[in-house]
Amino acid sequence: KNEVEQSPQNLTAQEGEFITINCSYSVGISALHWLQQHPGGGIVSLFMLSSGKKKHGRLIATINIQEKHSSLHITASHPRDSAVYICAVVMKATNKLIFGTGTLLAVQP
């Protein structure tokens, strides 16, 4: 069983829809990161969470430490949001990073 599980693996949405991507983990962590990677492009950090909720523009990220679960929400989705979204956890004892396999999002106009 993977230590970091993301769902769904693939997601297709219509422009304007509300999108949720989920990340569950089984290890003790000090932080969780959400990353974005456009096709053929580099990787950009969206959020770092250690508790609670953060918002940046149309993106919202939440984490529930007790349930070992995080969600990334995109409100009013747009075709430019089409990308791979990756969850990564920082292991508490070692500062090692473990990644989910990513969610491929396609937003159609």
Place this chain on the structure above:
Amino acid sequence: EAQVTQNPRYLITVTGKKLTVTCSQNMNHEYMSWYRQDPGLGLRQIYYSMNVEVTDKGDVPEGYKVSRKEKRNFPLILESPSPNQTSLYFCASSYQGLVGLHEQFFGPGTRLTVL
């Protein structure tokens, strides 16, 4: 401009020929790391460093070496590359805060092909 640079961006080499991929950051970050990205496997950590002269193995360190002699540089060394090291490599750095690693800044990636 705050950035992480990697060189080269593309490299085709042959089995057994030693190579180094350089990584440099200008943000005075303590934490630096190397990752490889493979289809179906996602990103995996190779090595990381929490400060100068401190390095630790990630999930897939076999066949790689690193060094951290200066805070800004973190080169990745493949002493004897093999075809299974063909991959897309990313270097990243971040500030190490009290609650954990802060935002990771990624380099542009190095696409390595080992024939």
